[in-house]
Amino acid sequence: QRLADRGLGLEVDADAMQALASEGFDPQFGARPLKRVVQQRIENPIATRILSGAYEEGDTILVSITGEQFGFDRRPAAPA
Known part of the structure; x- marks a missing residue:
């Protein structure tokens, strides 16, 4: 939602999604750690790039x- 408010879209490929799921799952706590992993590995780096004007x-x-290593590539908007 916050990206959409800035006019940005987000696509996560299958390998990245699997890596997040694996890293964010804990046998004792289930998927609860997933939010923290997404925040640290995806949201924070994207926020830094947005602030730098990327x-x-x-x-x-x-x-x-x-x-x-997660990568954050830019696909420009289609020309009008």
Whole structure:
């Protein structure tokens, strides 16, 4: 919702989604740690990039993973 308010979209590829699910699941607590993992590994880095001006209104942020490193690529809005 907060990204949409800024005119940004978000797409998370299947590998990144699986990595988040694996990292955010704890046998004792279930999926409760997932929110913290998403915040630390996705939300915070995206917020930093937004503040630095890496994305423009209409862009879509593409989240992927290579090894253990999440990537945040920019897909510009289609020309009008």
